[in-house]
Amino acid sequence: MESVLVAANWKMYKTTADVQHFFDRWSRDPAPPGREVAFFPPFPLLPLLRSLLPQGQALGAQNAHEADEGAFTGEVSCALLKDLGCDYVLIGHSERRNLFGETDARIAAKMRAAFRHGVRPILCVGEHLDERQGGRTLDVVLGQLAEDLGAAPPPSGFDVAYEPVWAIGTGKVARPQDAAEVHEAILAWLHEHHAGADARILYGGSVKPDSAAALLATPGVRGLLVGGASLDPASFAAILRA
């Protein structure tokens, strides 16, 4: 995959009326050449987005359960995500890990479920502030990759989002040189352990229109995962065109 992926993670924001309002103002123009855009709304909004998304723009979910079906109240399977037209699913977002106790073993099972159902996973990894300050960033991130991807070659394509936990929703964006160090380490790790994987490495964490261009120009950065700044069509469009 040669394109850069610019992804909107809407978290637990927006109602149906908000979505209508967003797409009233969202340009019907295709994404700039070499850019792919994807939206990750809350689960119940997936069908509405599928119906409103301009041609060629992708849809994704923020999470999935690892089982194909079963008595799991409140959960959603990758089989249903596929049925609803999802192209992507976020797996292991730091809010899932930290607020909902998702372990690496669970995240590995969710990755397998996404592969089983042909929904391309975006595996989210990243270190906490104390881990960065203690010089353990690469150990943490590469450790998450090893546990979440497992030793067997992934059966189909996936992407990785590097999201330092201390940068998410805090307004503290990683410096391009810090992002570059981690992205290059992830690429080297993937090359060593899963050569041939066509994974793009996205950066996420307080991306704003004024930081997007420098991040996209950073070696190893093949996309952005945008939370807060993706909620407004003008600011997300500015990031997409950065």
Ligand code: PGA
């Ligand atoms: P943020 O969120 O851009 O609001 O920091 C990013 C994310 O959590 O994916």
